[in-house]
Amino acid sequence: MTPAGTASIIVAAAPLVSVRIAVVAFGERLSVLAMVGSAVAIAGLALVCLARAGLSLSSSVWIVVAAMVVQGIYHPLTRPLLRRYSGLEVATYGMVFGTVMTLPAVPFGWDRMLDAPASAWLAGVYLGLLPSALGFVLWGYAVARLPVATPTSLLYFVPPVAVFIAWVWLGELPIAAELLGGVIVIAGVVVISQGDRLRQALRRSSLMPARSGER
Numbered sequence: 001m002t003p004a005g006t007a008s009i010i011v012a013a014a015p016l017v018s019v020r021i022a023v024v025a026f027g028e029r030l031s032v033l034a035m036v037g038s039a040v041a042i043a044g045l046a047l048v049c050l051a052r053a054g055l056s057l058s059s060s061v062w063i064v065v066a067a068m069v070v071q072g073i074y075h076p077l078t079r080p081l082l083r084r085y086s087g088l089e090v091a092t093y094g095m096v097f098g099t100v101m102t103l104p105a106v107p108f109g110w111d112r113m114l115d116a117p118a119s120a121w122l123a124g125v126y127l128g129l130l131p132s133a134l135g136f137v138l139w140g141y142a143v144a145r146l147p148v149a150t151p152t153s154l155l156y157f158v159p160p161v162a163v164f165i166a167w168v169w170l171g172e173l174p175i176a177a178e179l180l181g182g183v184i185v186i187a188g189v190v191v192i193s194q195g196d197r198l199r200q201a202l203r204r205s206s207l208m209p210a211r212s213g214e215r
Contacts, residue, residue, distance in 0.1 A: 002060040003172045006048060008162030009182040010064045012155055013045045015189050017072025025076060028147065033199065034192045041188025047181030051174075075151075079143055087140025091133060159186065 002010075016038055022028040049061055074094075081090050106113075142151040159182050166172040174182070 002058070002064050003174065004162055004166040004170060006051075006061075006174055006178055007064045008166075009048045009159045009174070009178060009185060010045060010061070011068045011071060012159045012182070012185050012189065013041055014068050014072035014075070015155055015192060016041055016045075017069055018075045019192060021073055021076040022147075026079065037188045037191030039188070040191060041185045044181045044184025044186075044188060047184060048178050051177035051181060075139070075143060078140060082140055082144035087137045087144065090140045091136035094136065095133065155189070 019028075019030065019034065019038070023030045049065065078090055078094075081093075085093075139151065163174060163179075163182070
């Protein structure tokens with residue numbers, strides 16, 4: 001089992017996949033800073049994955065890594081659909097098809113579903129309506145109107161929030177290596193999404209004294 005905070009840190013690397021897809025599928029430019037940021041984030045992701053189990057990764061960690069890759073692919077590939085459909089429609093179709101694909105697994109968990117307490121059902125309804133349904137509708141709205149790197153970069157806010165909730169609610173606290181890896185992942189994603197903008201701002205600020213002197 002992977003702690004919630006650790007899983008959120010791994011999933012925070014999804015923008016790495018999204019940016020690559022955007023470059024290949026939509027021709028978005030990938031700068032040198034973006035490539036450097038990718039390398040930094042991948043190093044942080046490796047540190048998080050290896051923090052607890054060393055070189056022998058558990059199956060649960062691999063499942064979270066696979067979920068991260070799938071999420072990273074989903075974000076940019078919804079853009080063509082969002083040109084024809086609203087965020088609500090794309091999220092609805094995606095969830096309906098996703099639900100249909102999980103139906104073959106229902107018999108394997110039917111007994112547990114029947115024995116689950118009301119709190120588990122309420123948690124399932126909450127996850128379906130708010131983080132999933134509402135979250136993906138808002139996400140579709142943003143992706144349809146902004147470059148892929150911009151909304152995906154906001155995902156780096158997820159790990160600190162998830163780690164805090166996991167600590168308060170579940171009593172889970174990441175170890176030092178996981179926290180360090182999470183900081184490295186976030187730093188890499190920030191470089192990918194904001195590096196060029198910061199460089200341009202620094203360049204403009206460096207030119208301002210020179211222009212002031214000319215006056």
